Amino acid sequence: MILVEKAGLVPGTLIQRYKRFLADVRLEDGSVVTAHTTNTGSMKSCWEPGDRVLLEPAANPDRKLKFTWLAVERPGGWVGVETGMPNRVVAEAARRDALPGLPGLHSVRTEVKYGAENSRIDVLALDGDGRQVFIEVKNATLKEGPWALFPDAVTERGTKHLRELQAMAQEGHRAALALFVHRMDVDRFDAAREIDPAYAAELDRAAEMGVAILPLAVCLVTSLEATGLWSLGWELPGLLPWIPRR
Secondary structure, three states: OOOEEEEEEEEEEEEEEEOOOEEEEEEOOOOEEEEEOOOOOOOOOOOOOOOEEEEEEOOOOOOOOOEEEEEEEEOOEEEEOOOOHHHHHHHHHHHOOOOOOOOOOEEEEEEEEEOOOOEEEEEEEEOOOOOEEEEEEEEEOEEEOOEEEEOOOOOHHHHHHHHHHHHHHHOOOEEEEEEEEOEOOOOEEEEOOOOOHHHHHHHHHHHHOOOEEEEEEEEEEEEEOOOOOEEEEEEEEEEOOEOOOO
16 A cells, blocks of 8 residues: 655666765756755665665755655665655554554644653554554664664664653553664664664663554555656555564
């Protein structure tokens, strides 16, 4: 089931990514454009020069950067690099009662203030018993062997969110961390323990405290349109196993 789809995408070849927000791409007609990159993290293991990419044309003709970089094709499959998409897909899956690991959700809201540390929950819903379900979404793109890892850099904000989820679980609500594994060339998940030991320890603690840890397998479905442009859809076929690396 495709939950979110983007059509009219422009293919190209990646030249370089730089200054966190920018990527130069050579289009099929030979011209070079600079695309906006919403992922400001390290993007380690997500791209190499020469990779095929898909760009979304800007809806606003007055925008300085006319394209946004959505996805890149790596040897093992497509990788999503647009960081707003995980929240959108997870919320849509919850609305359709199609979120792996959390069936029966309804009354879905997004970006709701909560917690003692002044946070906003990505998705807030009710389950079949009327309990509140707090869902934090994280975009996991770092790859090492068969593992998807999170985070790709130290994240004090992510650790804070884990504390907030534990507090909600202790208050009797349901809480979940949805790790949106935004690539198709991995088959298991773990915390990036060497990169951020504090986050990894907090993730283990959260699981022990009743927070559901949901590594979401993500399938990016591409198709070539009759116009020569591309479409890209997002599916959530299930969960990946959480297997600690030793």
